[in-house]
Amino acid sequence: xxxxxxxxxxxxxxxxxxxDEVTCQxxxxxxxxxxxxxxQPRTMNHVEEHLVVCDFCVTYVEQMRATIATLxxxxxHGSPEPPASALAALQARRAAGA
Amino acid sequence: xxxxxxxxxPGTVVSDEKTVAALRAGDERTFRELFxxxxxxxxxxxxxxxxxxxxxxxxxxxxxxxVVTGIDRFEGRSALTTWIFSILTNQAKTHSARExxxxxxxxxxxxxxxxxxxxxxRFQKHDDAWPGHWATPPRPWQKPxxxxxxxxxxxxxxxxxxxxxxxxxxxVGLRDVEGHSSEEVCDLLGLSQENQRVLLHRGRSRLRAILxxxxxxxxx
Numbered sequence: 147x148x149x150x151x152x153x154x155x156x157x158x159x160x161x162x163x164x165x166d167e168v169t170c171q172x173x174x175x176x177x178x179x180x181x182x183x184x185x186q187p188r189t190m191n192h193v194e195e196h197l198v199v200c201d202f203c204v205t206y207v208e209q210m211r212a213t214i215a216t217l218x219x220x221x222x223h224g225s226p227e228p229p230a231s232a233l234a235a236l237q238a239r240r241a242a243g244a
Numbered sequence: 245x246x247x248x249x250x251x252x253x254p255g256t257v258v259s260d261e262k263t264v265a266a267l268r269a270g271d272e273r274t275f276r277e278l279f280x281x282x283x284x285x286x287x288x289x290x291x292x293x294x295x296x297x298x299x300x301x302x303x304x305x306x307x308x309x310x311v312v313t314g315i316d317r318f319e320g321r322s323a324l325t326t327w328i329f330s331i332l333t334n335q336a337k338t339h340s341a342r343e344x345x346x347x348x349x350x351x352x353x354x355x356x357x358x359x360x361x362x363x364x365x366r367f368q369k370h371d372d373a374w375p376g377h378w379a380t381p382p383r384p385w386q387k388p389x390x391x392x393x394x395x396x397x398x399x400x401x402x403x404x405x406x407x408x409x410x411x412x413x414x415x416v417g418l419r420d421v422e423g424h425s426s427e428e429v430c431d432l433l434g435l436s437q438e439n440q441r442v443l444l445h446r447g448r449s450r451l452r453a454i455l456x457x458x459x460x461x462x463x464x
């Protein structure tokens with residue numbers, strides 16, 4: 147796997163480099179970096195300043211956190227019985243070593 | 245990832261050297277432990293390549309046979325999990341080629357480019373009073389704690405997760421459902437932090453929108 151197929155665009159979860167303030171439209175693209183604590187300090191400050199004055203974006207961030215919390219509560223992949231073919235190969239190893 | 249540890253499950257570190265020696269000796273207990281610890285992540289990765297759950301299962305099974313039969317060739321130059329996942333991705337690519345299916349991380353899937361988190365129509369335009377600010381803001385969810393715990397909401401979210409594009413489903417599944425760290429995911433998939441975050445962001449944003457639609461449309 148490699149990452150060459152991933153586009154870098156204005157709608158990425160990365161930095162948008164807002165000059166002096168963040169708009170709501172920019173904030174919804176920065177929200178993952180924000181909740182992951184992965185924004186540059188300067189951008190983080192702009193996001194936090196925006197959230198102080200914008201209840202709508204606070205609602206949006208809360209909804210994103212609630213979405214993540216609900217995902218975390220979903221059932222994880224269980225683990226079935228290991229494949230018989232692998233167990234047989236393991237048995238062959240034991241036999242060879244005995 | 246340090247070469248002397250195999251971290252596949254959050255908080256679990258096992259010495260590679262001991263594990264490899266035990267596998268070479270055919271120790272079933274070590275094998276079962278490694279299998280159950282690695283299975284969830286392997287299954288999700290395989291599923292991102294495979295056309296169906298059954299094919300993903302086949303890929304994981306073939307990988308384990310290759311691990312057991314080929315463990316003598318493991319030289320310890322990388323972590324054991326890295327080695328196992330390189331076998332897994334090779335098996336998966338072979339299957340993909342056979343099925344003439346695009347390998348998920350090698351191309352841009354349609355609809356994934358420049359996909360905004362929120363419909364641009366919900367924001368004010370350049371000639372409006374506050375360009376880029378909400379025109380149609382999100383409405384707070386009523387009693388989200390109780391309603392998101394309902395079986396119906398969880399089923400809806402599960403179905404929405406299953407319907408995400410392969411790479412977004414894989415990253416959201418590994419990060420949020422299985423609880424792996426971004427470092428683990430990036431290491432095992434060979435992704436940069438930034439690209440991992442792009443996929444996570446797109447996946448989570450879609451899922452939030454689907455939950456929003458569901459909660460707005462159902463009674464509080």
